[in-house]
Amino acid sequence: MNFETTSRKKVLIITYYWPPAGGPGVQRWLKFVKYLPNFGYEPHVYIPENPTYPIVDEKLINEVSEKAIIIKQKIKEPYRWASFLSKNNTKKISSGIIPSKKKQSLIEKIMLWIRGNFFIPDARILWVKPSVVFLKEYIEKNQIETIITTGPPHSLHLIGLQLKKQTNIKWIADFRDPWTTIGYHKELMLTENSEKKHKDLEKNVLLSADKIIVTSPTTKIEFAKLTSKPIEVITNGYDVEKVKKSDLDEKFTIAHIGSFLSDRNPRILWKALKELVKENHDFAADFQLKLIGKVSQDVLETIAEFKLSKFVNNLGYVSHDEAILHQRTSQVLLLIEIDSEETRCIIPGKLFEYMVSERPIIAIGPKASDFEAILNETNTGHFFTYDEKSNVKEIILAHYQLYKQNSLKVYPVGLQYYSRKSLTEKLVKTCLE
Numbered sequence: 001m002n003f004e005t006t007s008r009k010k011v012l013i014i015t016y017y018w019p020p021a022g023g024p025g026v027q028r029w030l031k032f033v034k035y036l037p038n039f040g041y042e043p044h045v046y047i048p049e050n051p052t053y054p055i056v057d058e059k060l061i062n063e064v065s066e067k068a069i070i071i072k073q074k075i076k077e078p079y080r081w082a083s084f085l086s087k088n089n090t091k092k093i094s095s096g097i098i099p100s101k102k103k104q105s106l107i108e109k110i111m112l113w114i115r116g117n118f119f120i121p122d123a124r125i126l127w128v129k130p131s132v133v134f135l136k137e138y139i140e141k142n143q144i145e146t147i148i149t150t151g152p153p154h155s156l157h158l159i160g161l162q163l164k165k166q167t168n169i170k171w172i173a174d175f176r177d178p179w180t181t182i183g184y185h186k187e188l189m190l191t192e193n194s195e196k197k198h199k200d201l202e203k204n205v206l207l208s209a210d211k212i213i214v215t216s217p218t219t220k221i222e223f224a225k226l227t228s229k230p231i232e233v234i235t236n237g238y239d240v241e242k243v244k245k246s247d248l249d250e251k252f253t254i255a256h257i258g259s260f261l262s263d264r265n266p267r268i269l270w271k272a273l274k275e276l277v278k279e280n281h282d283f284a285a286d287f288q289l290k291l292i293g294k295v296s297q298d299v300l301e302t303i304a305e306f307k308l309s310k311f312v313n314n315l316g317y318v319s320h321d322e323a324i325l326h327q328r329t330s331q332v333l334l335l336i337e338i339d340s341e342e343t344r345c346i347i348p349g350k351l352f353e354y355m356v357s358e359r360p361i362i363a364i365g366p367k368a369s370d371f372e373a374i375l376n377e378t379n380t381g382h383f384f385t386y387d388e389k390s391n392v393k394e395i396i397l398a399h400y401q402l403y404k405q406n407s408l409k410v411y412p413v414g415l416q417y418y419s420r421k422s423l424t425e426k427l428v429k430t431c432l433e
Helices: 024-039 058-063 078-082 087-094 106-118 125-142 155-167 183-188 192-208 217-224 267-279 281-286 297-305 320-329 341-345 350-355 370-378 392-404 420-432
Strands: 009-014 041-048 069-073 146-151 170-175 211-214 231-233 252-257 287-292 312-316 332-336 361-364 381-384
Touching: 009 024, 009 125, 009 155, 024 041, 024 058, 024 420, 041 125, 058 320, 069 125, 106 183, 125 155, 146 155, 155 170, 155 192, 170 192, 211 217, 211 420, 217 231, 217 341, 231 420, 252 320, 252 392, 267 281, 267 287, 267 297, 267 361, 267 392, 281 287, 281 392, 287 320, 297 312, 320 350, 332 350, 350 361, 350 370, 361 370, 361 392, 370 381, 381 392
Parallel strands: 009 041, 009 146, 041 069, 146 170, 170 211, 211 231, 252 287, 252 332, 287 312, 332 361, 361 381
Antiparallel strands: none
């Protein structure tokens, strides 16, 4: 299916995260925009001119499609003001790294309370009103046929809500993550009134958009209880990344790539690794734990508690290209999700890049997680719950034995379904046509 020669339909994508923003939030629509012209659509992308991104990756600018029309407007950022009080705390909170309640400083508690109760649904709410004024005129002038808002930040859906009311344009609301049931929502110390405002806004968006896109089956079930509007599941995916070929690590490296939050701290894993290091001298000599991305202090302290610190190679944040390279050269890839009912619906974006890296995945998450089904369907790894009876130790040892024989690999199936181009085709067929 390719419409390169047909007349183009115009679609306006309203997003906060866009290059040079780094991290997972930028990838979804960066790639949809890349492939939309293949299917007869001219993408107009509305982004903030002066954003405060917690993670920056300048190299991603080179991946922006030349066929995309980029529109920028200034945004008032409360996080910029808050940084005068505490730059470090502001950056952590804006990137989703929220310390456990016992370890929160007074200033962190104050910042979270203000964030939760003064900026509803989030700190980008001040961008809504000026954006609606600007985009209403832009839509009419440029004959835009469809708008798409993507959140978080979910305040962008309020831009879509107002434009729908004022112009009756076709509006699609894309939820990369849930709204009121996302893991960090309960950490915001919301008052009863603030919680009601969040839920009312969420329901209003779900009832007003023409179509809803979600990234997991569980979120679809959750939203279907609030609206009768059509809901389509379009997961994240992988793209064909051009990175140099490189040999696998000499060490038996188990790598976690991405933000390692306080609540993603699987003691069953650290216990298994501690026992393997103690029981197997060869394993201890070969093993390395690679941490790539932001890592919370809670996780590092727990690793130290299990006497594993000397095995850690903490590389911090790296560019997307470097992250892809580490995915393909590490012996085993680690995928951790928070152990809660709310996170069953979360399918981490890096899962799909992991799957095409041809390295085995060890995943730990809540029971009945949506991403467990994908791992099983594609034959790309093993999933474990946080249960103490988990056999994660046996699987790590089995991987290590194959590593010693130079035969550690995976044999995936059905990955083509999750390619970014295939997913863009699904977006066009199910939502835009």
